[in-house]
Amino acid sequence: MNIQKIFAGPRVKKIRNSIGLSQIAMANELDISPSYLNLIERNQRPITVQLILKLSKTYNISPEELEGDADGTVTALKEIFSDSLLQGELPGYEELFEVADVAPNVASGIQKLHEGYRQALLRLSELNAGMSEGQDVSQTALPTDLVQSAMEARDNYYDNLDRSAEKLASELDLGSGMFAALQDRLLKNHRITVQTLPINTMPEWTRRFDKHSMRLFISDRLNSYGRVTELACYLVNCELSDEIDRAVLRLNLKSPEAVKAGRMELMNYAALALLLPYKRFFQTTQRMKYDVEAIAKRFDVSFGEVAYRMTTLSRVDLEGIPFFLQEVDQAGNKVRRLGLRGYPKNSFGGQCPKLSIFKAVSLPQQLLTQIVESQNGQAYFTLNRSTKQSGGAYGENMRQTAIMLACEAEFITDMIYASGGAVDRADVGQNCRLCERPHCAQRAEPPIARPMMFDGSENSISAFNFKV
Structure with a gap:
């Protein structure tokens, strides 16, 4: 034989x-x-x-x-x-x-190159088809756009994935801290050692796995929060891969590239659920009355991570305030929108320049509270603060964004912010084109449903005068 x-x-x-x-x-x-x-x-x-x-x-x-x-x-x-x-x-x-x-590592690089080549061919084919039909290809939806739309439209809670991450968290030995616990788990269960490298050795990456030596490299450009998050992401990808794949199916994404982008988002979700286990986090929010900054210190995570986690408190019998969240960059571009009941795009919008989120992005570490009233009369409480990308070396311009955590104003009595003194107030619209509030000094565009007034004998405080 x-x-x-x-x-x-x-x-x-x-x-x-x-x-x-x-x-x-x-x-x-x-x-x-x-x-x-x-x-x-x-x-x-x-x-x-x-x-x-x-x-x-x-x-x-x-x-x-x-x-x-x-x-x-x-x-x-x-x-x-x-x-x-x-x-x-x-x-x-x-x-x-x-x-x-x-x-x-060479084999892995070949796979990535071929996948990039295949996706480029697919993208070119789609663009070619769109151009042949007379479409404006500059408005073509990218895979990341499809993922964001899918996540905005649904509850930001994935029960099976969340519970699996919570179970994994219960198995960690936190005696020496979260970083050591994650490091120990990777070594014992996956024979992966963790090594921190200086910025000049790994200038373009925050995390990189070397298959040949079975080492996970973490850049020392990251602060303590960032390093823990990177380890958590890698660990859930190792141990909760099947649960992540099943959760991605719920987004109903069509293209293979969108599925991969969706998987990355849900891997980040699972990592956050690992660092902030649901029941313990929920109990802490109740006890500390949703004080985001204090809760961040309690769990030794960032402001943004706590804000994101608050949009997931939708477990049966352990439901929190129905928060929703928007993140924007310094140019006002939308980075992310999520919500416990989906993001209220039609009723709230989020693009009104009077919202404090657009002010917060240029005010590092300042917490801005605001109560706003939409055109349909619904009042919302918003909590706004800037965040900065973890780490960086001298001379590097790291990305800075602002986060708005919001809910209907009736829930403010359950939060510590009810006793916080003066709160800014504003009447807002979904966006300038859909807003019909007259004489708004912040208006950036005219409303599409109202005729413009061009009268040389008078001038409004708004850049656009129109008939109400």
Whole structure:
């Protein structure tokens, strides 16, 4: 009988490096000579079935990790090299196994390049079809636009994913803090070590995983909140991958690229649910009367993370105030909109220049409270503060945004802000084109449903005078 020889040198070396053993130490534990282990690691000797079983028992690993394409890399490479563009480049698939084993980072790079190439072709095809139909392609919706629209339109709570993250949080040993707990979990369950690198070593990334050495690199440009968040994101991607995929299905996204963008959003959601477990976070909000800054200090997270988490308090029997949230950048561009009951785009809007969020973006660390009344008479309470991207070195211009956390004004009595003294007030519209409030000094555009008045004998405080 012809038994296929298994050459798994790079995989054996990866296991050895991940647990910090020398060749001599590992050889002693496996009852083989160091020279024989050296030959195995250089793929000059095949690995025997007996040694596979010994490795599996000694280091608690699955035999499949040594026997073949455990992480699907070779399968992915086979698919790439079956592309008509690359057909005939390989005489066989043996080289792909060698690339996957010896240079896993190169294999990962090939996958990313091919995926980018495939998505570019798809995007060009869509643009070409739109242009042939006379469409303005500058208004073409991007995958990220589709994800944001889907998330705005639904409740910002994913029950199964949230509960899975809460269960994972309960398994962490927080005796030495959250960062140490996440670091320990990655090492024990996934043989991944965490290493912080200086900015000049990793200038363009905040997090990067090296498959070859099984190390997760974190940039020291990040502050303590940012480093913990990066570890949490990676851990939930390792342990809650299936739950994240199932949650993405609820967004009903059509294009593969949008599905990937949606997955990234829900990976961030799961990381936040890990850092701020639902029940404990809910109880804290009740006890501290939704004091965002104080709660952020209690959990040692950022203002923005607490604000986002407050839009998710929709679990049965543990429901919080129905908050919604908007984030904008310094140019007023929408970054994100979410809500416990979806974002109220039709009733609230969020683009009125009188909203304090547009003032807050240029006032670092200042908390602005405001009560606004929409055109339909509904009053809302808004809490506004700027946030800045974590980290950065001297001379770097990090992104600064502002967050508005809002709810119907009737809920203000449940919050600490009810006793906060003077609160700014304003009458607002959805946006200038849909707002018919006359004589508004902040108006940026005329209303589409009212005729303009061009009378040289009078002039309004508004840039646009119209008939009411």
